[in-house]
Amino acid sequence: xxxxxxxxxxxxxxxxxxxxxxxxxxxxxxxxxxxxxxxxxxxxxxxxxxxxxxxxxxxxxxxxxxxxxxxxxxxxxxxxxxxxxxxxxxxxxxxxxxxxxxxxxxxxxxxxxxxxxxxxxxxxxxxxxxxxxxxxxxxxxxxxxxxxxxxxxxxxxxxxxxxxxxxxxxxxxxxxxxxxxxxxxxxxxxxxxxxxxxxxxxxxxxxxxxxxxxxxxxxxxxxxxxxxxxxxxxxx
Amino acid sequence: xxxxxxxxxxxxxxxxxxxxxxxxxxxxxxxxxxxxxxxxxxxxxxxxxxxxxxxxxxxxxxxxxxxxxxxxxxxxxxxxxxxxxxxxxxxxxxxxxxxxxxxxxxxxxxxxxxxxxxxxxxxxxxxxxxxxxxxxxxxxxxxxxxxxxxxxxxxxxxxxxxxxxxxxxxxxxxxxxxxxxxxxxxxxxxxxxxxxxxxxxxxxxxxxxxxxxxxxxxxxxxxxxxxxxxxxxxxxxxxxxxxxxxxxxxxxxxxxxxxxxxxxxxxxxxxxxxxxxxxxxxxxxxxxxxxxxxx
Numbered sequence: 001x002x003x004x005x006x007x008x009x010x011x012x013x014x015x016x017x018x019x020x021x022x023x024x025x026x027x028x029x030x031x032x033x034x035x036x037x038x039x040x041x042x043x044x045x046x047x048x049x050x051x052x053x054x055x056x057x058x059x060x061x062x063x064x065x066x067x068x069x070x071x072x073x074x075x076x077x078x079x080x081x082x083x084x085x086x087x088x089x090x091x092x093x094x095x096x097x098x099x100x101x102x103x104x105x106x107x108x109x110x111x112x113x114x115x116x117x118x119x120x121x122x123x124x125x126x127x128x129x130x131x132x133x134x135x136x137x138x139x140x141x142x143x144x145x146x147x148x149x150x151x152x153x154x155x156x157x158x159x160x161x162x163x164x165x166x167x168x169x170x171x172x173x174x175x176x177x178x179x180x181x182x183x184x185x186x187x188x189x190x191x192x193x194x195x196x197x198x199x200x201x202x203x204x205x206x207x208x209x210x211x212x213x214x215x216x217x218x219x220x221x222x223x224x225x226x227x228x229x230x231x232x233x234x235x236x
Numbered sequence: 237x238x239x240x241x242x243x244x245x246x247x248x249x250x251x252x253x254x255x256x257x258x259x260x261x262x263x264x265x266x267x268x269x270x271x272x273x274x275x276x277x278x279x280x281x282x283x284x285x286x287x288x289x290x291x292x293x294x295x296x297x298x299x300x301x302x303x304x305x306x307x308x309x310x311x312x313x314x315x316x317x318x319x320x321x322x323x324x325x326x327x328x329x330x331x332x333x334x335x336x337x338x339x340x341x342x343x344x345x346x347x348x349x350x351x352x353x354x355x356x357x358x359x360x361x362x363x364x365x366x367x368x369x370x371x372x373x374x375x376x377x378x379x380x381x382x383x384x385x386x387x388x389x390x391x392x393x394x395x396x397x398x399x400x401x402x403x404x405x406x407x408x409x410x411x412x413x414x415x416x417x418x419x420x421x422x423x424x425x426x427x428x429x430x431x432x433x434x435x436x437x438x439x440x441x442x443x444x445x446x447x448x449x450x451x452x453x454x455x456x457x458x459x460x461x462x463x464x465x466x467x468x469x470x471x472x473x474x475x476x477x478x479x480x481x482x483x484x485x486x487x488x489x490x491x492x493x494x495x496x497x498x499x500x501x502x503x504x505x506x507x508x509x510x511x512x513x514x515x516x517x518x519x520x521x522x523x524x525x526x527x528x529x530x531x
Contacts, residue, residue, distance in 0.1 A: 050417060
């Protein structure tokens with residue numbers, strides 16, 4: 001049984017159908033990437049999984065249907081969505097953002113230990129812990145968004161374009177950290193990304209989304225060898 | 237100039253200002269968490285005050301009556317959010333303004349239907365002791381009101397800065413969608429915010445009535461006007477602004493009554509003239525950070 005099972009999922013914004021019955025799975029501890037052009041429905045797919053967008057079809061997390069549940073309760077089950085634009089609580093401090101990441105937890109010692117650990121992993125955040133989050137650079141805010149999600153001890157991270165607006169070097173460091181987190185913590189990730197080269201390095205498998213439908217899928221290795229995908233997403 | 241008279245008017249201004257500040261705090265609390273200007277804030281407080289009166293009329297001590305009324309108001313405020321406001325969650329700000337105005341009229345009528353239209357007498361929670369300090373008369377009432385405002389401020393600060401639920405309330409005010417993704421139950425937080433605001437209004441009502449002659453259905457209306465003025469002056473998103481501006485408005489009003497005699501009702505003009513000037517120079521208010529959109 002996969003950790004996340006999406007079967008024939010459709011979603012619409014008012015009269016505009018965005019997802020036309022997509023199916024995908026993410027196994028426990030696995031990193032899966034969804035590639036696709038702008039407007040293909042990648043963000044909508046993640047928003048449907050985390051409950052922000054109403055959807056039809058089947059949606060199961062850890063064997064339990066989460067279709068139609070509130071985003072709050074899906075978050076409590078261990079799905080943590082890092083939204084596009086990072087969802088920084090701009091007027092709160094870095095530390096307050098981090099503590100809100102652990103909002104669904106009650107174990108004080110565990111939270112304190114995780115806080116220390118993630119500040120260790122992301123030193124720039126530790127340095128700015130009492131700074132207002134909205135005043136940080138884009139790269140630092142993305143770091144915060146990921147670290148904050150990790151504070152909830154998720155079993156599945158949904159990452160929406162984490163590289164958006166970041167300098168190449170910062171993006172590279174971020175992906176290295178994601179790889180480490182996945183390896184050491186066994187946290188599964190479903191990643192939506194324009195930077196296909198980096199994403200396929202991180203992911204074990206991938207799907208290609210076009211106009212709301214899955215048009216290709218396979219192991220990251222096979223996808224990066226595929227001629228058309230290379231042309232469309234890898235630029236070579 | 238008669239310094240004694242000046243200081244006694246200053247004290248008068250501080251005590252009415254503290255009440256404006258209390259109600260302005262309630263307005264700011266709802267505006268910060270929901271972006272809604274609640275025009276029914278005064279009438280919510282009116283209903284609460286009648287509840288306080290009714291409980292006292294049943295023979296309860298005034299302090300106990302206020303405490304119970306505060307608790308009832310908290311629940312009532314939360315219910316109003318869920319039943320009256322939530323259905324308009326995705327409506328335009330204009331629709332929500334109309335909804336709060338409707339709530340204003342409904343609560344005013346409901347108060348008269350439930351409690352009758354005759355004027356009520358409500359005692360003060362504070363003793364009617366008067367201290368004489370170097371010839372200046374200081375009423376226990378004035379000090380009591382200021383102490384209550386001070387306690388409200390401390391309690392709100394502790395709630396917002398030191399508790400988990402306060403942190404969640406601030407998160408919802410900052411970015412509701414991101415908060416939901418972190419597992420914060422936004423609906424519950426909004427209900428909590430409205431409940432808190434109604435509870436503050438209940439306290440303000442219980443303090444204002446003993447300082448005026450009697451409790452009637454229009455008792456809270458001028459207070460609401462000055463509280464709104466204070467919230468605008470301080471900045472609709474700033475609790476500190478609400479408190480400071482509430483006191484400024486109260487003092488300005490009291491000094492106007494004392495020193496600008498020739499015109500009737502001039503005390504209504506001066507505070508608003510001050511506000512006009514401040515907002516022309518600083519549209520977000522003295523302590524506000526966001527521009528308030530016109531609706």
